[in-house]
Amino acid sequence: MSDDKKHVDAAHIEQVDVLKESLGQDLDYSGAVSKSDPKEIALVRKLDFRIMPTLWAMYFLNYLDRNTIAQARLDNLESDLGLEGNQYNTCISILFVGYLLMQIPSNMIMSTGKVPPSTYMGVCMMVWAVVSACTALVHDYKGLVLVRFFLGIAEAPYYPGALFMLSLFYTRKELATRLAILYSGNIIATSVSGLIAVATFNTLSDVHGISGWRWLFIIEGSVTFGIAIISIILLPNHPLKTTWLTPEERELAHQRIVRDTVGMEENKGARAGFMQAIRDPRLYLFCLMQNLHLSACGFNNFFPTVIGSLGFSRTITLVLTCPPYLVSGVAGVVVGLTSGKLNERTWHITLSMGIAAVGFIISCITLNTGARYFSCFLFASGAYAVNSVILGWVSATLGQTREKKAISLSIVNVVANASYIYTPYLYPKTDGPRYLTAMSANTAFAVGTIACAWGLRIWLIRTNKKNRGDGVTSALAYAY
Numbered sequence: 001m002s003d004d005k006k007h008v009d010a011a012h013i014e015q016v017d018v019l020k021e022s023l024g025q026d027l028d029y030s031g032a033v034s035k036s037d038p039k040e041i042a043l044v045r046k047l048d049f050r051i052m053p054t055l056w057a058m059y060f061l062n063y064l065d066r067n068t069i070a071q072a073r074l075d076n077l078e079s080d081l082g083l084e085g086n087q088y089n090t091c092i093s094i095l096f097v098g099y100l101l102m103q104i105p106s107n108m109i110m111s112t113g114k115v116p117p118s119t120y121m122g123v124c125m126m127v128w129a130v131v132s133a134c135t136a137l138v139h140d141y142k143g144l145v146l147v148r149f150f151l152g153i154a155e156a157p158y159y160p161g162a163l164f165m166l167s168l169f170y171t172r173k174e175l176a177t178r179l180a181i182l183y184s185g186n187i188i189a190t191s192v193s194g195l196i197a198v199a200t201f202n203t204l205s206d207v208h209g210i211s212g213w214r215w216l217f218i219i220e221g222s223v224t225f226g227i228a229i230i231s232i233i234l235l236p237n238h239p240l241k242t243t244w245l246t247p248e249e250r251e252l253a254h255q256r257i258v259r260d261t262v263g264m265e266e267n268k269g270a271r272a273g274f275m276q277a278i279r280d281p282r283l284y285l286f287c288l289m290q291n292l293h294l295s296a297c298g299f300n301n302f303f304p305t306v307i308g309s310l311g312f313s314r315t316i317t318l319v320l321t322c323p324p325y326l327v328s329g330v331a332g333v334v335v336g337l338t339s340g341k342l343n344e345r346t347w348h349i350t351l352s353m354g355i356a357a358v359g360f361i362i363s364c365i366t367l368n369t370g371a372r373y374f375s376c377f378l379f380a381s382g383a384y385a386v387n388s389v390i391l392g393w394v395s396a397t398l399g400q401t402r403e404k405k406a407i408s409l410s411i412v413n414v415v416a417n418a419s420y421i422y423t424p425y426l427y428p429k430t431d432g433p434r435y436l437t438a439m440s441a442n443t444a445f446a447v448g449t450i451a452c453a454w455g456l457r458i459w460l461i462r463t464n465k466k467n468r469g470d471g472v473t474s475a476l477a478y479a480y
Contacts, residue, residue, distance in 0.1 A: 034173060040256060043249050047169050047236070050244065052181060054234040055162050058125060059185035061224040062158050064193055065132040066095065066151065067300070068220055071197035072213035074318065080211060081140055089424040091144050096420040098152030103410045103417075106157035107164055108270040111406035113238050121161050122232035126225055128154035133221025136214035160410040167395040167405055168239055169253055171260040172479055173340050175395060179388030180336025184329040187384055190300060191325030194318030196220075202315075238402075262476045265400045273403020282459065283408055286394050289452035290416035293390060296356060296445035297383045298423025299438065307376065311369070311433075320373070328381040335385040336392075343479045345393045349386045349453040356382030357446040364439045372433075379442070386449070397460070397478055456480065 035041055069077070069091065078088055106124075110117050131151045138144045166178050197216055205212035236242040239253035267273075277283055307320050331352075339348045359378025362371055394412050399405035426438035460478040467477065 035171075035256075039248075040252060043245075043252055044170075044174065046245075046249070047253070048178075050234055051165070051169065051236060052178060054231050055165070055182055056185040057227050058121070058158060058231055059162065059182055060189045061125075061220070061227060062128070062155055063186045063189040064196075065128065065220055065224055066155060067190060067193060068132070068135075068197075068213075068216055069148075071193055071318065072216060075197070075201050075205070075211065075213040075216075077213050080213075081138065081144055083141055083144075086425065086428070087141050089427075091141075091148050092424040093421045094145050095148045095152035095155075096417055098149045098154075099156045100152075100414045100417055100421075102153050102156035103160045103414045104274075104407065107160045107406040107410035108274065108403070110157075110161055110164055111273060111403040112270050113241070116237045116241075117161065117165055118232055118235035118237055121158060121165075121235060122228050124154060124157040124161075125228035125231060128158075129221045129224035129228060132224065133218050136210070136217040136221075160406075160413045163391055163395070163409045163413070164406040165236070167399065167409070168257065168402070169236065171256060172392070172396040173343055176336045176340040176388050176392040177333070178336075179392050180333045180385075183332055183336075183384065183387050187325050187329040187332060191322045191329065194321040198315055198318045260476070261399050262396070262478055267401050267403060270403050270407070273401055273405075274407050276401060276404040277398065277407040277411060280398055280404075280408070282397060282456070283411060285452055285456050285459070286390070286398070286408075286412050287415035289449055289456070290390050290394075290412050291419050292445045292448040292452065293353070293383070293386060294416040295419040295423055296353070296360075296379075296442045296449065298419060298426060299379070299442065307373075324376045324380040327377050328384045331381040332385045332388065336388040339389045339392070345389050346453045346457040346480055348389050350450050352382045352385040352389075353446040353449045354382070355379075357443050358382075360439045360443040360446065364434060364436055364443075367433065383442075383446070393456075393479075 035044065073088060077083070083091075109115055110120060128151060131147060131154050135144070135147050135151075138147055162182060163179070166175060166182065170178050197212075200216045200219065201212035204210075204215040207215070210218075236244070239245075239257065240250050242250060242253070245253060268276075307317050312320065335348055335352055339345060356379045359375040359380075359382060362375035362378070366372060391409065391412070394409055395405055398408035423438075426441055427435055431437055457480040460480045464477040
């Protein structure tokens with residue numbers, strides 16, 4: 001063990017022992033402890049009040065704008081633009097090409113501290129609002145492909161940036177819950193998007209000669225631009241540079257993350273952080289796990305189509321998309337809460353993805369309307385619930401420096417979202433109503449996610465034992 005590493009471990013042993021003594025509490029198996037200091041509780045409440053509603057609203061609109069195309073498809077988008085064959089699927093996939101290209105560079109920029117994250121994320125939101133609204137102007141396949149590609153580039157900074165921002169302010173026991181609440185913005189956006197579309201199509205179709213799906217893009221893009229302006233004011237920057245915190249609160253916000261980070265090291269810049277991330281082999285298991293998880297969530301862009309296979313009218317189909325997502329939003333928050341409270345990941349992933357697999361199997365084997373609709377609740381709730389658990393695990397395991405944490409989160413997100421390039425092709429119209437290929441693949445993806453979680457659990461247990469064998473007896477340990 002190098003002298004620098006011994007120094008870092010010694011510092012953490014001292015911090016943890018002092019923390020344990022000052023709080024009068026027992027640490028859990030990973031060295032994490034629940035907060036009890038009134039000042040810290042007040043700080044977290046203040047952070048929650050400012051950060052969470054803002055990021056939630058941004059994510060709600062991020063997903064709403066991205067997936068409006070799924071509702072527009074039910075209002076004659078394909079026929080209006082002359083789309084044929086797999087061209088719609090290509091328009092879904094092309095967004096993620098631009099989306100993947102920008103995520104890692106974006107988080108490298110944010111991690112440097114040279115650009116205020118609040119301003120950066122707010123301006124990016126303004127850009128994606130304008131690009132999304134411009135979808136209303138397209139008249140052919142080529143135009144839709146271009147708009148979707150640039151929308152992916154504009155939206156890319158938000159989600160990995162939001163993950164990084166939350167990891168700067170919340171501890172391991174707090175992060176999963178906040179990520180679950182954040183991710184509910186995605187789920188609620190998907191659940192109510194059909195209702196918003198129904199209201200728009202029924203009231204604005206052909207008003208001023210503009211079709212309903214074009215109005216939908218105009219309205220949602222306009223609302224997004226307004227929220228972007230507000231977000232610049234409300235979002236924080238790095239803990240020591242957030243102006244709406246007092247000097248004492250800034251220092252406390254910084255120190256509580258330092259004392260909760262396993263193997264904390266000095267920040268060395270974005271390039272060094274990138275090299276630290278890609279040299280950590282655990283990163284690649286996280287990438288595989290999250291890729292398999294999001295592959296299992298590939299039904300999202302086709303959920304109205306899957307519900308439509310039950311045989312109802314367009315309006316009823318859009319309304320029926322809402323309840324499964326509302327239930328999955330609640331399930332996600334519950335899983336995030338219990339994962340954070342217990343500081344446990346593996347069993348939460350296993351049970352949730354197991355439930356999702358059961359839902360996918362039911363959808364494969366029956367054409368009974370009630371059973372198939374029930375399966376939608378199972379696979380939506382199970383698959384979406386683990387997102388916060390996996391990403392919180394990434395932050396807690398690969399966060400030795402600020403830059404490494406930011407870049408690790410973005411790399412995992414890039415590899416995971418690559419699934420959205422190929423999963424649309426698992427849902428050709430000719431496979432309806434069962435979508436046997438997609439649902440069978442989703443079952444395999446769910447099982448693969450569970451296998452990765454257990455593999456990582458074993459890996460981290462061995463790492464903790466090795467650290468203790470090296471004489472690091474009181475330091476923080478990796479949670480699993």
